[in-house]
Amino acid sequence: MGRKSSTITLSFEDRAYLETQTKARTIQAQTVARARILLLKADGYSIEAIADKVDMNRKSVMLCINKFNEGGIENALFDAPGRGRNAEITDDEKAWIISIACQKPVDLGYSAEVWTRALLTKHINKFAEEAGNTRLSTISQSKVRTILEEADIKPNKIKYYCENRDPDFDQKMHNVLLVYKQLSLQFDENGELLPFGDDDQIIHVLSYDEKPGIQAIATTSDDLLPDDNHSTISRDYEYKRLGTISLLTGIDLQTGEAIPLVKESHNSNDYIEFLKLLDNKYPKEDKIRLVLDNLKVHSSVETRKYLATVPGRFEFVFTPKHGSWLNLVEGFFSKMTRQMLKGIRVKTKDELVERIYKYFEEANEEPVVYHWKYKLDEIDPNEEVQVETLPLEKSS
Template sequence: MNAMRRTYLTLSEEDKDYLKTLSKKRTIQAQIVDRAKILLYKSDGMTFNAIAEKLAISSATVRLCVSKYYEGGIEKALFDTQRPGRPSEITDDAKAWIINLACQRPVELGYAQELWTLNALHKHIQKHAEEAGYPRLTTITKPYIQKFLKEQDIKPFKIRYYCEKRDQDFESKMHEVLLVYKQIEMQFDENGTLIVPDDYKLTITVSYDEKPGIQAISNTAPDLRPTTENGEVYRDAEYKRLGTLSLLAGIDLLTGEAIPLVSETHKSSDFIEFLKIRDKKYPLQDTIRIILDNHSAHTSKETQRFLDTMPKGRFKFVFTPKHGSWLNMIESFFSKMTKQMLRGIRVKTKQELEERIYQYFEEVNREPVVYHWKYKMDEIEKKKCCTELWMPFSAH
């Protein structure tokens, strides 16, 4: 009884959150609400008589509740021992039910949202716990759910993207692309000098792709350049859209030359125009090998008719597998171009955007960079997710 004479109860923050939740509920017995309030008031140092007067109950009831707390904790103080089906703690089955809910899509449970929020998951658990056979969870707190999911390393509130391998021939196509990179490596000597065969017949390899939808955006007011007082560029939040352009581009993997073609579209006719530019660039005895994806423009009848007019073996296509764009070295160039030149770009006309894109390529080609694949064949095949392999090549 000595413990009962203390002026306060020492409760953990989790216990306080639990009791506060109970004290505000209107769907449980009134005596349980009163008992929760008794423990909270006692933790604040209120006397038995003050608590009894505040709740309009007898001081004996207050004393009994506190006594049961010291005997068996919160559960014993709140709930009568004869109360059926009231477990003293959250069971493993109840925890498994929480995990199952957290791993489901809310839309499949009748909600409009795609991802859970902590608040929505908490409400769903409290609402359906009784019918699921876990009445203890009707009073579960949000901090407990947050802590529990963190312990289980479950994050139903976040999305992490990856690339699904939907190509049945993914491995074989990947192997073919990597073999091309290996062959390119063999075309250089130990000093990095290109080895020219005696017959002067070379296999030129071009890493190719399109970058459609490059937006031409103009300002509605001139930018304010940095000053000693304001060190940043200040720009009016309003802007005007002038349309879009498509960039068809390749990298000569032997020389590092970046090859651009800016167009209004990226149809078969545009792709054919790019091939014609390459055909004029290289000697007739060379083979032009192009690494590219399976875009319809690359495999269309129109493109095939053009290829049929070329000398046999002039062009050879090596297709990357679906969702395997990371295997194509041009992706590194596009990423670099976006960061260096396209980010935040403003122009007065679409023509200016086109001119600046060509200017960028001219600047790059003044000091061309030869790209080399840096993963070995056996290393790349051990990788399972393309997000782990983003831009796995180096420039020298």
């Protein structure tokens, strides 16, 4: 009885690479033959059948397969140093591959912003001979991946960072941290707010920001609640956009109270309305200090005109440009997104507004006082906070 021939296993990428080798016109005939051997063996052909198809003796076929099993495709296709073609890719060739990977494909005439392994390999194959790296005209995707991994280059990924565009970044950050440091001294070791003295100038400190573009989205059919057959809520993929709203929020950093104002927009008039809300909330003899960003409406002509009507009432500490992470209200917005806004569906925009106000009511039932810790040990609390009472006009 005949015995079934053993096979070798090729990945999709390896098979594609070998098929490319069999069609190439610029490589040695023996390389083409060896590529055919591996493809035929992967398809289950016997040693005798392969030898007959590639017109080689049985020993040469077995040697090629053994070299594959020992060291992979490159080892099987190309002879080791001293025996004809060198299978090793030189450092100069690797450097050329890396130099291509470190460029954007769009800068080389492609539509893509970042490389895929297939596109990068295709480009290398196409231009290798022109660049004097003929050996690389048939390099495989797997080999390109190995070279990039060894160099710790990931041209298919984007890692975001924040460019420092504020020449006064360090000074402004220090000023914000000074506010937080002085706040930390207003709490006892149990985290309880210490009472103000009779002669103290009371300053209410708030972290303020806007969250614009919150979408009101409606479903086109009712959600299906979990039951015996479905472990999750089931929802139709289709939805309807009902418009957007903006949320203006201040977090009282001494009490943890979250103060909302929901509007259709977030222009100067909306911001002034929020300031008036604060003015009516706190005793008139107290100061209100806001930590906020450099959005233009915060120092617009309209805003400065309003502040001139309440001289000395408000103080402003501006975060550096691209320093919104210094603003503690961002943590509240993140928590709100996770707890309430994620996946929310409403029937009307008014319902979204009502549910946002409801969320604030729930949050204020057990308010959380936000504390800052990063780099506070480096801050001298006896310094004087630099504040603005009637901010000059700024660019956003």
